[in-house]
Amino acid sequence: MSVPYPRSDERRRMVDLQIAARGVRDPGVLAAMVEVPRHLFIPPPYDRDAYADAPLPIGNGQTISQPYIVALMTELLRPNPADSVLEIGAGSGYQAAILSLLVRKVTTIERIETVAARARANLAAVHADNVEIVYGDGTLGYPPSAPYNGILITAATPIIPEPLKAQLAEGGRLVAPVGSRSVQDLVVIERHGSQFPEENHGGVRFVPLIGEYGWSEE
Template identity: 45%
Template sequence: MKDTAKHQGLRNQLVQILAQKGIYDKNVLQAMSQIPRHLFLESGFEDFAYQDKAFPIGAGQTISQPYTVAFQTQLLQLKPDDKILEIGTGSGYQTAVLCKMGAKVFTIERQNELYRKTSVLLPKLGYRPRVMMFGDGYKGLPADAPFDGIIVTAGAPNIPQPLMAQLRIGGRLVIPVGEEKQIMTLLIRTSETHFEQHEFGDFRFVPMLEDKNK
């Protein structure tokens, strides 16, 4: 599990590409320049780790394209010590970005294969979410709510009501909504009963599945 000067050079190139594509949050770019994405991929994909592409990670899931990770994270407007709920731990790469930026991360993964793998990998690499659990992301984590931000890393046919309820007033929920392709959606909770909604164009994600734990 080596991270070499060559890897760092490739990360720097990737960060330049992300900046050229419109990622302006310096904290996001700095975190992504420091995280060894190649260690979150199957060894066969290691040589391609710093291309701006998604790759399979097993269990029918993918590690998101770096631009997508950066874009979603930027929408959270993260501050150190923010309490963030992540739905879909996946490879753990997005989790690592949130941890590197100083968030208190609570993350849920519904694929047991990925949960077992990532729950070992993240601490080994020095990233320690406050909570990492195997379960149904649709339900969120009501016992730990409210959250300053919620990020969903799979395409949802609609916005789950339990997640909206677990957002603090002023908090931000970033979720790709849609079936075949998704529209990146940001909800900002402005009061107990009101949410401001913004849409940011088309993305493609694996589907968010409900009550399908394996």
């Protein structure tokens, strides 16, 4: 993804003022946030506000998370270049594009077929060639590529789905917004055998995770 994209000054300001200033320190995460053109993952007219610190609509009732939250969740995952990472909720593909610069392979699952198609096109446009997009129920994970060194859930889940815990590698980390449909806590678990110690990183708000181990459509 070493292609220069427009609006680079806006991305640098976004990283300096919204992300680094709020405590995100991982240099790889900061560099990825500068490199990936967020505006290409947001449909008009919302793309004009792409570098504001706010979630924005991407269609089909879905949103792209605010840049700070994307950076924070990525840092909490502690990505390494050799890692294989699973993302639940591809959305427009932006989070997967960030991860693609930091890990060996990204598998991202999207339950809405038209959204998955747009994510595929967006990721191709930025040459994120190490991302695989799967259409299906993200709460079930994707066993063919398991185990994963990291799992990132980008929608609000009432619990951490058991299939995802089972697909997490030893020592792997899972980051997820866990709680009600309206408000959640940003939770990190780490696998140590059959134990999954948990950290809480404060309140967040995400769209609900729909699926067998998530919320119903209603």
